[in-house]
Amino acid sequence: CKCKTPEEVVKRYWQKVRNPPEEDCTICMETLSGPSGYKGPGISGVSRADLVGQLEQCSHRYHVQCLVAMYNNGNKDGRLQCPSCNTIYGAKTGNQPPGKMEYHIIPHSLPGHPDCKTIRIIYFIPPGIQGPEHPNPGKPFTARGFPRQCYLPDNDKGCKVLRLLLVAWDRRMIFSVGTSSTTGESETVIWNEVHHKTEFGSNLTGHGYPDPDYLDNVLEELKAQGITEEDGQQL
Ligand code: APR
Numbered sequence: 001c002k003c004k005t006p007e008e009v010v011k012r013y014w015q016k017v018r019n020p021p022e023e024d025c026t027i028c029m030e031t032l033s034g035p036s037g038y039k040g041p042g043i044s045g046v047s048r049a050d051l052v053g054q055l056e057q058c059s060h061r062y063h064v065q066c067l068v069a070m071y072n073n074g075n076k077d078g079r080l081q082c083p084s085c086n087t088i089y090g091a092k093t094g095n096q097p098p099g100k101m102e103y104h105i106i107p108h109s110l111p112g113h114p115d116c117k118t119i120r121i122i123y124f125i126p127p128g129i130q131g132p133e134h135p136n137p138g139k140p141f142t143a144r145g146f147p148r149q150c151y152l153p154d155n156d157k158g159c160k161v162l163r164l165l166l167v168a169w170d171r172r173m174i175f176s177v178g179t180s181s182t183t184g185e186s187e188t189v190i191w192n193e194v195h196h197k198t199e200f201g202s203n204l205t206g207h208g209y210p211d212p213d214y215l216d217n218v219l220e221e222l223k224a225q226g227i228t229e230e231d232g233q234q235l
């Protein structure tokens with residue numbers, strides 16, 4: 001978040017490496033066993049030049065000054081991206097309950113996309129007990145209509161949407177627990193703010209094909225959740 005200094009943001013995601021190896025820091029290209037090669041302004045006060053940090057999820061190692069310099073040179077949105085593997089630290093996450101997301105190609109075309117096959121996504125979420133991030137922690141929640149199946153055209157844009165939906169799933173943003181606007185049931189698993197096409201060969205519900213604007217619309221919805229093209233490279 002914008003009220004934190006770059007050092008505070010960066011510091012949350014690494015642990016100190018005690019005996020830095022004879023390996024190059026891929027930000028400054030100097031060895032990790034020596035000082036940071038970053039010579040830009042305003043970095044020397046931040047930490048010792050020889051301090052090396054290991055990112056907590058992906059384990060890639062850098063000079064801490066190099067990480068801070070990289071963060072400073074980016075858009076400073078509170079998120080830190082590992083320059084080796086693109087893992088993102090500090091992204092917004094939702095309260096989607098545990099479950100499974102699968103996808104495969106089916107050899108049929110969607111209305112409006114006659115020249116490609118179709119990606120079918122299947123979501124499985126079982127009922128369970130609400131966690132602290134849900135409306136009534138400790139109480140059960142229901143899960144209706146699972147497995148839920150959704151469809152994308154198997155073309156460039158459809159594949160891009162799939163990549164971003166996989167990121168959204170990891171960040172627990174596809175579903176939420178709340179009141180269904182369709183059934184009125186409360187404390188149940190509901191779609192979050194990212195629309196899916198659950199109807200295959202027609203568009204009787206408004207959640208089907210053809211819909212020439214769908215892929216662009218869902219990309220906008222993903223963006224509103226903080227998920228963009230760069231996040232898709234994480235996979
Ligand atoms: N397919 C895709 N999206 C839907 C559907 C549907 N059949 N019904 C509603 N949505 C969208 C709504 O437009 C809204 O934006 O999901 C969002 C949340 O609506 P809710 O009715 O609260 O969601 P939920 O109860 O999860 O969905 C209702 O969708 O997939 C089916 O089996 C599911 O019958 C259930 C229905």
Ligand code: ZN
Pocket residue numbers: 025026027028029030036037038062063066
């Ligand atoms: Zn470095």
Ligand code: ZN
Pocket residue numbers: 055058059060082083084085086087
């Ligand atoms: Zn990494």
